[in-house]
Amino acid sequence: MEITKLKTNKFKTNLCALFITVPLLKETVTKNALLVSVLRRGTENLKSQEDISKRLEEMYGAGFNCGVDKIGNYHILKFFLETIDNSYTLEKENILQQGIDLLLEIVFKPLLENGAFKKEYVRQEKDNLIKILQSRQDNKAMYAKERCIEEMFEGEPYSLYKYGELDKIEEINEKSLYEYYKSLINNSKIDLFISGENIDGIELPDIKSSKLQEIKINHVSHSKIKVVKENLDVTQGKLIIGLNTPENDKIATSIYNTILGGGANSKLFQNVREKASLAYSAGSAYIRRQNTILIQTGIEINNYDKTLEIIKKQLQEMKNGNITKEEFVAAKTLIMSSVNLIPESEEDMIAYYFDQRLFDENLTVTEYYNKLKEVTMEQVIDVAKKISVDTIYFLKRED
Amino acid sequence: MEIIQNDQIKEKVYIDILDNGMKIIIIPKENTEKKYIIWGTKFGSIDNHFIEPKTGKEIKVPDGVAHYLEHKMFEQENGVDSLYKLMSLGLDANAYTTNDHTAYLFGGTNNFYEGLDELMDYVQHPYFTDENVEKERGIIGQEIGRYDDEPTWKLYVNMMDCLYTNNPIKLDIAGTVESISQITKETLYSCYNTFYHPSNMIMCISGNFNPEQILEEVKKRLLPREKIGEIKRIYPPYENKINKKIKEQKMDVNIPLFITGFRDILENENKVKKQIAIEIILNSLIGKSSKIYQEMYNEGLLMSPLDFDHEFSDEYSHIIISGQSENPEKVNEKIVNVLINSEIRNEDFWRSKRALYGEYLSEYDDVETIGRMFLQDSIRGINSLEYIDVFKNIDLQYVNRIKKEIFKEDMSALSIVRK
Structure with missing residues (x-):
């Protein structure tokens, strides 16, 4: 296990995070999602969720959280445990050590029954996963975003939904899942991050971590823009546009994205919302490890053409170099301050360093900040010229 | 300044009530780079019926006015959008409206005092015209539309309808497309003059500050305002039973x-x-x-x-x-x-x-x-x-x-x- 300690005196709490990183694959994505939820059900010593919850409450309401995420072509199984710092305990307890021990117990000492996971737990978590996958459409904005990604990366790993696929759940049972778990634990990259003030004296067991095989992004972009329209029971149309961004120049691309759709100063916010009053929300998000920007806005359904035209015009303006110095400086300042804020949140700090490790970049927050500072307007315009629209997705009501 | 201390969690809070009636709460945090300020007024969606202190007139305003006013505060007479300006300073700025209050805020690591200039300037300088009030109707209409697709929001509004018969907490905070169509610049000014008076406002500041110093910085940016009497809000009688099961x-x-x-x-x-x-x-x-x-x-x-x-x-x-x-x-x-x-x-x-x-x-x-x-x-x-x-x-x-x-x-x- 690769251990990273992030020492900071800014917080009254400690955060421990354990990440298991595996390739994002059709064959295993569903198993990973199910596995995480089975592990949180019980351990050798704390046999039920009720026991785990009681233990967490005794530890001054320590927070435990787990889930799955995708970053580029990797699937990450995440486990978090937050405790208060030892100096604030009422009876001078070593609550951080207890927290780490519990986190490791949940991941590495699951409750077993006849050499497999507990049958009942696996069955219940299968049912829950089915419900999660069936209710994907409940959050329309999120659903539209995920659908755009699915269409844009059809046939590529990133199109996979992080919770997996419905028709793969049935075939999994407590035995096959346990076999899969054993191979996962023995052959995956495992990272443990600990942040907080008094983190020196902790004891950690020796756990094996394997090297991750690098999987590069290899997106075949749509030479002709792919347009997908889908009907659902919505009052407001959700328009999502996927852009291809270059593999290199990621820092300049992040500034490009901020000028385009990062907050109230952006071209999208100003032109779609403030000038044309077409939307309440209009912005874009940069999925850095996937070389993608997603533009997102909620509009009246019959304003589709009008909105699309305004958005395309903004993209063209940026290609033509029509970015004012003011826009450039504002975007750079905004993004530099968000980098400055990374050490102000334990979660953000851990997420930042984990990502840096994963992609072998290893820049400290300060180093990253300095690189950002050096980016010029020319570099951003250069990026703008390389950016293309790949997929347009529109979620609307039936006509 | 009143100082309240808690040794168990090692925090100190400084509270002051200024001569104009405004309350300031300062919570210093030594080891952090991030600074945060939030300025709130006790004016929310439930405050739709009141007596204007200046004229003594009883006023009923359309539903959603507190929220509409919040949107319009950012627009300045010189054409500057204050949200835009704050973001350009690298500050994460925002505002929100709830049932019982409206708040303007920003946070960040740098340019705090430039941000403070802007925040205290725009909150004290309303600028409403027929045109700029009209322009906002489409945007807020879409914001209301977004809530219409939000099951958890409907669920909540329906619960309020079950628990209360006439209480204004039942109202949508943003109002309805119908109710906001009645909002004019006069409505906004009347609400501003009543509720955005320092005596009805509270400011909280947290970060690595010297309490006395930051208090002075705030004081010198406050504009003199004529004293107003107590704001009389009119609510329906308190209900002792639920409306629907x-x-x-x-x-x-x-x-x-x-x-x-x-x-x-x-x-x-x-x-x-x-x-x-x-x-x-x-x-x-x-x-x-x-x-x-x-x-x-x-x-x-x-x-x-x-x-x-x-x-x-x-x-x-x-x-x-x-x-x-x-x-x-x-x-x-x-x-x-x-x-x-x-x-x-x-x-x-x-x-x-x-x-x-x-x-x-x-x-x-x-x-x-x-x-x-x-x-x-x-x-x-x-x-x-x-x-x-x-x-x-x-x-x-x-x-x-x-x-x-x-x-x-x-x-x-x-x-x-x-x-």
Whole structure:
């Protein structure tokens, strides 16, 4: 296990995070999602969720959280445990050590029954996963975003939904899942991050971590823009546009994205919302490890053409170099301050360093900040010229 | 300045009431780079009927005006959009409107004083014209439209309709497309002049500050304002019973959503103490570690823990318990039953109390959480640090008494959204 300690005196709490990183694959994505939820059900010593919850409450309401995420072509199984710092305990307890021990117990000492996971737990978590996958459409904005990604990366790993696929759940049972778990634990990259003030004296067991095989992004972009329209029971149309961004120049691309759709100063916010009053929300998000920007806005359904035209015009303006110095400086300042804020949140700090490790970049927050500072307007315009629209997705009501 | 100190969690809070009546709360945090300020006024969606202090005239305003006013505050006479300006300074700026207050805020590591200039300038300089008020109607219309597609929002609004008959908490904060069509610049000025008076406002600041120094910085940016008398808000009479037992709405959701609500009409209790007792009750009886939650989870009735909230002001008080289930009626029956008929055991009481201590302590990790918490509590007349003090002295007997008095069958209601 690769251990990273992030020492900071800014917080009254400690955060421990354990990440298991595996390739994002059709064959295993569903198993990973199910596995995480089975592990949180019980351990050798704390046999039920009720026991785990009681233990967490005794530890001054320590927070435990787990889930799955995708970053580029990797699937990450995440486990978090937050405790208060030892100096604030009422009876001078070593609550951080207890927290780490519990986190490791949940991941590495699951409750077993006849050499497999507990049958009942696996069955219940299968049912829950089915419900999660069936209710994907409940959050329309999120659903539209995920659908755009699915269409844009059809046939590529990133199109996979992080919770997996419905028709793969049935075939999994407590035995096959346990076999899969054993191979996962023995052959995956495992990272443990600990942040907080008094983190020196902790004891950690020796756990094996394997090297991750690098999987590069290899997106075949749509030479002709792919347009997908889908009907659902919505009052407001959700328009999502996927852009291809270059593999290199990621820092300049992040500034490009901020000028385009990062907050109230952006071209999208100003032109779609403030000038044309077409939307309440209009912005874009940069999925850095996937070389993608997603533009997102909620509009009246019959304003589709009008909105699309305004958005395309903004993209063209940026290609033509029509970015004012003011826009450039504002975007750079905004993004530099968000980098400055990374050490102000334990979660953000851990997420930042984990990502840096994963992609072998290893820049400290300060180093990253300095690189950002050096980016010029020319570099951003250069990026703008390389950016293309790949997929347009529109979620609307039936006509 | 009044100084309140808590040695257990090692925090000091500085409070001052200025000559113009404005309250300032400063919570210094030495080791952090991030600075945060939030400036709130006690003017929310429920304040739609009042007597204008200047003229003595009784005024009724269209629903959604507090929120509309919040949107329009950013526009300046010189054409500058203050939100734009704050973001250009690298500050994360925003504003929001709730039932009982409106707040303007920003946070960041650099340019704090430039941000303070802008914030205090725009909040003190309203600029409403027929054109700029008109322009906002489309944007807010889309914001309302977004809520229409939000099942959890409908679920909540329906619960308020169950719990109250005439209380303005039933209204949508943003109003309706119909109600906002009646808002004019005159409406906005009348509300601004009444509610955006320093005596009706509270400012909270957290970060690495010297309290005296930052207080002076704020004072010198405040404009003189004529004193106004007390603002008289007119609300419908306090209601002692619920309006409807159940409300159901059809929406496109796969698994039904529900809220079980309880009206709380218990008066003359210490607000903080009551609030802590309610948190202990809910956690012990239906929280993550409770027997009943485990049972419902195993039966497939629930797939994640229930969320709780106790919302209150002088005009309303209720508890909402929300979740997602294939069979919301059954979950509702079970939780209402356990809340009414079970006593809290000593062991669960002790554990819940420890958990609460950790929870309160963690609130002091981030200047933004601190600022928001102090503002929101202060709007309701509470100093947030009281929670840590009162919490120590709460006993099981008190908790069980509160439980018996609040959780009653005829005070409960159910809201469901399903296909």
